Every structure is written in C-alpha cells, then in structure tokens.
Amino acid sequence: MVEVLTSEPQQQIIASNAIVASGLSKTYRTGFWLNQKISSLQDFSLTIRKGETFGVLGPNGAGKTTLLKILLGIVQPTSGTGEILGYPLGDRTAKQSIGYLPENAYYYDYLTGWELLDFIGSLFGVAPSLRRQRIADLLDLVGLSQSVARKKQLRQYSKGMVQRIGVAQALINDPEVVFLDEPMSGLDPVGRYQVREIILMLKNQGKTVFFNSHILSDVELICDRIGILNKGELVAMGTLNELLGTEQSYQVSGHGGTELELQPWLQHLIFQNDTWHGQLAKDLPEFLTYIASIGAKAIAIELARQTLEEFFIDQIKASRHKD
Numbered sequence: 001m002v003e004v005l006t007s008e009p010q011q012q013i014i015a016s017n018a019i020v021a022s023g024l025s026k027t028y029r030t031g032f033w034l035n036q037k038i039s040s041l042q043d044f045s046l047t048i049r050k051g052e053t054f055g056v057l058g059p060n061g062a063g064k065t066t067l068l069k070i071l072l073g074i075v076q077p078t079s080g081t082g083e084i085l086g087y088p089l090g091d092r093t094a095k096q097s098i099g100y101l102p103e104n105a106y107y108y109d110y111l112t113g114w115e116l117l118d119f120i121g122s123l124f125g126v127a128p129s130l131r132r133q134r135i136a137d138l139l140d141l142v143g144l145s146q147s148v149a150r151k152k153q154l155r156q157y158s159k160g161m162v163q164r165i166g167v168a169q170a171l172i173n174d175p176e177v178v179f180l181d182e183p184m185s186g187l188d189p190v191g192r193y194q195v196r197e198i199i200l201m202l203k204n205q206g207k208t209v210f211f212n213s214h215i216l217s218d219v220e221l222i223c224d225r226i227g228i229l230n231k232g233e234l235v236a237m238g239t240l241n242e243l244l245g246t247e248q249s250y251q252v253s254g255h256g257g258t259e260l261e262l263q264p265w266l267q268h269l270i271f272q273n274d275t276w277h278g279q280l281a282k283d284l285p286e287f288l289t290y291i292a293s294i295g296a297k298a299i300a301i302e303l304a305r306q307t308l309e310e311f312f313i314d315q316i317k318a319s320r321h322k323d
C-alpha cells in the first residue's frame, strides 16, 4: 500500500517497500539484422523492504548489471514490471531519491573531483551552500582530501580514487535507495574496508542499499539478504542463515582420550601427535561433559558450516548440470 504526500520530492515518498520486481525479463537483440537474441534476465521477482541491504552475487555475464539498470530505469525490460519507492521503474520522482554508482563509470576527465560532485549535485537541484557542505562531508567519508579534489582533474586520479569519487557522487543527493554496481572493484583492502563501512553507515541511517559484487566475503559481511544470479536466473535468495543453514556443527580439537572413545562422537577424526581434531554434529555441552569423564579436554572449538563461497560454487554447478 503506497501513499504519496504532496510536498518536497525527497519527502513525498511513503512506500512500504523500497524495491519491487515482478517477472522482469530482458532479451537483448544483437547482430546486424538484430536477429540474435541474448537472454540476460529471466522472470526475476523480488521485494526489498526499506532499510534492507541486498547483495547480488553472480559470475561474469550472469545479468547483474542488466538487473540493476532495469531497476534504475536505464534499460527497458522485455517483460515484467517493478517499482522503486512505490513508483514505476524510471519514474522521475523516485529518481530524485536514488543514488547510483555505475560499474565502469566514465566521468568528464577534465573536471576536478570537486567540480564533478558539484555538477551532479546541481543536476539533483541541491542548493549551492548545501552542496558545498555535502561535498566536503562526502570527500571526508570516502577518504579523499579536499585539496586534491579541488586541484586534480579526474584524468589524473588512480583507479581507487575514481571509485571513491564514484561512491561520493552516488550519495550527493542524500538518496533513500542506493544502487552500487561492484562498489569494491579497483580498491585496495583499505578502500574495500572503507566502502564496507560506508554501506554499513548507510544501513544505520535507514537507507536501502542494493549492490552487485564478485567479492563474496564483502557480501557475507554486510548484507541482510543475498541473491545469486546465474545466466539471468535467480538460483538462490535469502539471509545467510537461510542459505547456509543454522544447523550447527563444530570443529573441535583436543587432548586425551582414545580413538575408540572419541569415534562415536566425532566425524573425520584424526590424530596429529597428541592432538585430535574432528567434527561434532551432536550436543556440545554433552560432548564436553563426556570428554571430561574420559580424562580428555577440548583446546579449540569453532563453529563449522558451509561458507558462502562453497554455497555459491554449489549453486552455479547445480544450475550448470540442469542445462
């Protein structure tokens, strides 16, 4: 249920969901006679509530960018519909509240970083004094110095600096929904950490973040929900717990006891010198009581479950076997 108030565009939007996609598909036509078809997205449906951080994973060519561009209203879907903040895809009012970091952005080479941010801020109608303040704050946020941003033209920026200015321009209109296409690409570990922190900060401010990534560990750390795309199809979606399961097993190492005594409790039991290692699928407190009773003790216990990377590879393999 969507209600729209008539005041400033930024305050107009009172929609319960940030992003809704229903049966979105895209087939590109290529070739001289436009007779070759490339199916990039197939029957994609999804609802993202406000304030959610959603990450899309997928191998190269899976359709991640196509999906993002359809949601942004840049690419027309072949079929299906969608909404951003209660407005149809591509609607201008919703665009006022959207921030976008493209995957391979080409900015005006001869502008300085400051000029670029000022230009994009002016396109959004941000007042000059507010723009100045916001640019300074955003440069600070993405870790670029104000003097460099004022002096250096974008053609002199490193890849990481371009990515940082890209993140800043995506936030210049103080958007409610932020789309980031591969935000960590081209960044060193410190830059990746900073972008993760920025996404978490956006989340804390109640913003909705939708991003594509190849970097599984980043997705794992910051997303509320994850979708896995392969060949244009959504092959899995859910929270980390839903995807990887909450069933707990533990990797346990310890001293004491014999193979015969430990075997009934631990799978993949191995002994290395006087230390044993194994996987415990049973009740942990009960196991600890048991090993104490046989004069053994645990020296390390770690929660063990499939990693997102293992899950991702399994999903991609499974969908290949289906073909």
Ligand SMILES: Nc1ncnc2c1ncn2[C@@H]1O[C@H](COP(=O)(O)OP(=O)(O)OP(=O)(O)O)[C@@H](O)[C@H]1O
Residues within 6 Å of the ligand: 028, 029, 030, 038, 039, 040, 058, 059, 060, 061, 062, 063, 064, 065, 066, 067, 103
């Ligand atoms: N404008 C276009 N015209 C024709 N085919 C296109 C166009 N854009 C994308 N495609 C094709 O659609 C498929 C999906 O591409 P897309 O860029 O959406 O994937 P992706 O998951 O973002 O890939 P990557 O991770 O490499 O950026 C690919 O086969 C690509 O070649």
